Amino acid sequence: xxxxxxxxxxxxxxxxxxxxxxxxxxxxxxxxxxxxxxxxxxxxxxxxxxxxxxxxxxxxxxxxxxxxxxxxxxxxxxxxxxxxxxxxxxxxxxxxxxxxxxxxxxxxxxxxxxxxxxxxxxxxxxxxxxxxxxxxxxxxxxxxxxxxxxxxxxxxxxxxxxxxxxx
Ligand code: CUA
Numbered sequence: 001x002x003x004x005x006x007x008x009x010x011x012x013x014x015x016x017x018x019x020x021x022x023x024x025x026x027x028x029x030x031x032x033x034x035x036x037x038x039x040x041x042x043x044x045x046x047x048x049x050x051x052x053x054x055x056x057x058x059x060x061x062x063x064x065x066x067x068x069x070x071x072x073x074x075x076x077x078x079x080x081x082x083x084x085x086x087x088x089x090x091x092x093x094x095x096x097x098x099x100x101x102x103x104x105x106x107x108x109x110x111x112x113x114x115x116x117x118x119x120x121x122x123x124x125x126x127x128x129x130x131x132x133x134x135x136x137x138x139x140x141x142x143x144x145x146x147x148x149x150x151x152x153x154x155x156x157x158x159x160x161x162x163x164x165x166x167x
Contacts, residue, residue: 043129045107045110051107060072060091061082067101071094071103072105072106073115078148079158080161082094092161093163093164096165100137101136103135105131106133111153119142119145120144141166142164143163144165147159147160
């Protein structure tokens with residue numbers, strides 16, 4: 001088989017570019033352990049309860065200072081565990097006053113889920129083994145639906161909750 005000189009050059013250039021690209025990606029992912037910024041802290045997905053933030057009694061909404069809140073959530077197929085209310089029923093709505101600062105801390109026990117509060121800037125990927133954190137200021141009153149935007153199985157569409165921001 002005869003290859004034209006320029007064909008050879010481009011072939012070598014293409015393969016070399018691919019090799020270099022994979023090398024850089026591999027170096028960043030496996031050697032440096034690079035992850036999206038919210039995923040700095042790791043957690044054992046088989047035992048999320050061992051982490052202070054994800055103990056059953058610490059799930060859900062907590063006011064940490066005046067107008068400052070933390071919400072701890074454990075995602076799993078196909079549910080967001082936001083703790084239980086005083087009647088021992090699972091919480092499905094997070095209620096915060098308008099203007100409050102809310103830090104969402106989410107992890108997952110099983111597969112990759114999404115955590116998006118539609119209508120706000122909260123949109124995170126939730127990966128097993130990592131804690132996803134995002135703080136936001138609830139500027140507008142209203143009801144915002146929390147949806148899973150990573151396909152996680154047959155019950156994917158059943159994963160939702162509500163954030164209610166009241167005046
Ligand atoms: Cu959880 Cu899709």
